[in-house]
Amino acid sequence: xxxxxxxxxxxxxxxxxxxxxxxxxxxxxxxxxxxxxxxxxxxxxxxxxxxxxxxxxxxxxxxxxxxxxxxxxxxxxxxxxxxxxxxxxxxxxxxxxxxxxxxxxxxxxxxxxxxxxxxxxxxxxxxxxxxxxxxxxxxxxxxxxxxxxxxxxxxxxxxxxxxxxxxxxxxxxxxxxxxxxxxxxxxxxxxxxxxxxxxxxxxxxxxxxxxxxxxxxxxxxxxxxxxxxxxxxxxxxxxxxxxxxxxxxxxxxxxxxxxxxxxxxxxxxxxxxxxxxxxxxx
Amino acid sequence: xxxxxxxxxxxxxxxxxxxxxxxxxxxxxxxxxxxxxxxxxxxxxxxxxxxxxxxxxxxxxxxxxxxxxxxxxxxxxxxxxxxxxxxxxxxxxxxxxxxxxxxxxxxxxxxxxxxx
Numbered sequence: 001x002x003x004x005x006x007x008x009x010x011x012x013x014x015x016x017x018x019x020x021x022x023x024x025x026x027x028x029x030x031x032x033x034x035x036x037x038x039x040x041x042x043x044x045x046x047x048x049x050x051x052x053x054x055x056x057x058x059x060x061x062x063x064x065x066x067x068x069x070x071x072x073x074x075x076x077x078x079x080x081x082x083x084x085x086x087x088x089x090x091x092x093x094x095x096x097x098x099x100x101x102x103x104x105x106x107x108x109x110x111x112x113x114x115x116x117x118x119x120x121x122x123x124x125x126x127x128x129x130x131x132x133x134x135x136x137x138x139x140x141x142x143x144x145x146x147x148x149x150x151x152x153x154x155x156x157x158x159x160x161x162x163x164x165x166x167x168x169x170x171x172x173x174x175x176x177x178x179x180x181x182x183x184x185x186x187x188x189x190x191x192x193x194x195x196x197x198x199x200x201x202x203x204x205x206x207x208x209x210x211x212x213x214x215x216x217x218x219x220x221x222x223x224x225x226x227x228x229x230x231x232x233x234x235x236x237x238x239x240x241x242x243x244x245x246x247x248x249x250x251x252x253x254x255x256x257x258x259x260x261x262x263x264x265x266x267x268x269x270x271x272x273x274x275x276x277x278x279x280x281x282x
Numbered sequence: 283x284x285x286x287x288x289x290x291x292x293x294x295x296x297x298x299x300x301x302x303x304x305x306x307x308x309x310x311x312x313x314x315x316x317x318x319x320x321x322x323x324x325x326x327x328x329x330x331x332x333x334x335x336x337x338x339x340x341x342x343x344x345x346x347x348x349x350x351x352x353x354x355x356x357x358x359x360x361x362x363x364x365x366x367x368x369x370x371x372x373x374x375x376x377x378x379x380x381x382x383x384x385x386x387x388x389x390x391x392x393x394x395x396x397x398x
Contacts, residue, residue: 116318131309135302217352220323221313236398244302254298257396259382261310 003118004035004056004097009105010063010084011042014071015268018042020105022050023275027109029054034101034118039087039094059094061087067193072228073269074243076251088155088196089174092167104156106268110238111260113221114159123165124216126158126200127223133230133256133263136247142225145198146188150205153216154223155196156264165207169215172203225264232270235278240265299392307382314375317368322348322356326368326375334365 005028009021018040025036035056040046041063046053069083091102101118103109117125128151130142142152160166176183176199184191189198207215226232226242231253234241238260243253265271315326324330337346343361350356358364389395 111313113313113316116323119318120321120323122321133302133306135305214352217354220316220318222309224309234398239398241396241398246298254295254302255392255396256299256302256306257398258306259310261306261313 001099002097003099003101004037004095005032005101005103006037006039006091006095006097007103007105008061008087009038009040009042009046010061010087011040011045012082012084014079014081016049016272017105017268018046018050019272019275020268022046022053022055023278024103024105024107024109025054028101028103031109031112032101032115032118035097037096041084057096059096061090061094069193071269073267074231074251074253075229075245083193085196086177086194089170089177089199091160092162092170095162097162099159099161101159102157104264106266106271107157107262107264108235108240108271109262110240110258111262113262114157114219117159117220120159120217121161122159122217123163124158124160124169124204125219126204126216127154127156127219128152128216129218130154130223130225133224133226133242133258134244134254137227137245142223145201146190149187149189150201152197153201153204154264155200156223157219157262158200159219165215169203169207172206173199176202221262223264224258224261226266228267228269231267232265232274235274296390296392296395299395300386300389303386303395304383307379307386310382311375311379314378315371317371319358319364319367320356322350322354323352324348324368325351326372331365331368331372334361334368337361338365 007021007024009017011017021038028036037057038055039059039061041061043058043060064084064086066083066085068080070078070080072078132139145152180194183202187202204216229245231243233243240258240263242256244256246252246254317324317326338361346358346361348356348358386395
């Protein structure tokens with residue numbers, strides 16, 4: 001039984017996802033001590049810009065655009081750029097491991113909380129519960145795919161075993177992706193853009209025979225997140241410092257700090273700045 | 283702006299930061315209470331500790347069936363060892379939580395609350 005992590009990184013003109021993935025991989029090595037594979041459409045950029053990376057395996061994938069998306073950097077700055085998020089359904093075929101931890105490149109591991117989950121013999125472990133660093137934002141969009149619909153699961157981080165059941169699961173995700181307009185209408189999803197979270201949530205619902213089942217087990221802890229209207233200020237060891245957007249005061253923030261919490265930092269631009277600082281310190 | 287109003291806004295900002303930081307350290311505490319054994323996940327609580335103590339007091343100390351936080355059954359081979367581990371986790375997490383809580387309560391400036 002082989003166990004390892006897989007990170008996707010497909011650069012666009014704004015965000016160097018490869019840099020984020022290099023940093024995320026170093027955190028996996030530090031806190032979970034497992035081999036890490038990178039799936040990227042920019043292996044040349046990885047070798048030229050980050051030759052001291054800690055990836056054990058590099059897999060080249062083709063660049064596929066998922067459309068365009070607004071990337072915020074705090075509440076006052078935003079840019080629209082290409083978003084390449086459509087490779088997630090290929091994970092089953094791409095992973096070199098029997099048990100794989102998949103994380104987004106903007107998921108910063110600061111603890112060993114996932115380590116015991118890597119020992120569990122469960123087909124799919126994924127986050128359902130979440131914790132927003134902001135204390136006022138409604139989080140109903142991360143509870144259910146819409147208010148009258150099915151539970152929301154985070155495709156940001158999950159662990160799966162490679163077997164016939166999970167192969168069918170990823171086939172379903174792929175089918176949902178190919179027929180996105182149909183499924184988003186069926187599940188009454190507002191967003192027209194394809195999102196892996198929604199596709200995973202729908203696929204889990206189908207795998208549970210359209211009921212509350214236990215096909216997917218919850219990962220330990222909660223998915224802690226800061227959205228892209230929050231700003232990551234600093235990373236120091238397992239501590240992160242944030243500015244969290246204030247309610248009704250555009251451009252104003254509340255300061256916050258986390259220690260030993262794995263955090264999904266959706267503001268990739270500020271994350272990239274902080275990684276530069278960390279790398280410069282070294 | 284009037285100096286008194288400025289001071290009032292600074293206090294409001296401080297209170298908002300303190301309140302949110304309390305939420306965050308509570309979440310950090312909750313995540314520290316997770317215990318794994320034999321592929322099962324337990325959220326350590328006073329209920330779990332009391333139940334485990336009762337099981338031990340009843341003389342059942344080997345191969346006892348427990349139901350974990352995901353409602354999955356698991357056999358605990360050594361209940362005394364299990365009890366020792368969950369109480370250690372509980373007290374360590376409590377102590378760290380208390381330490382963090384008293385630290386942020388003693389700070390009087392936003393920058394001190396969130397200093398790394």
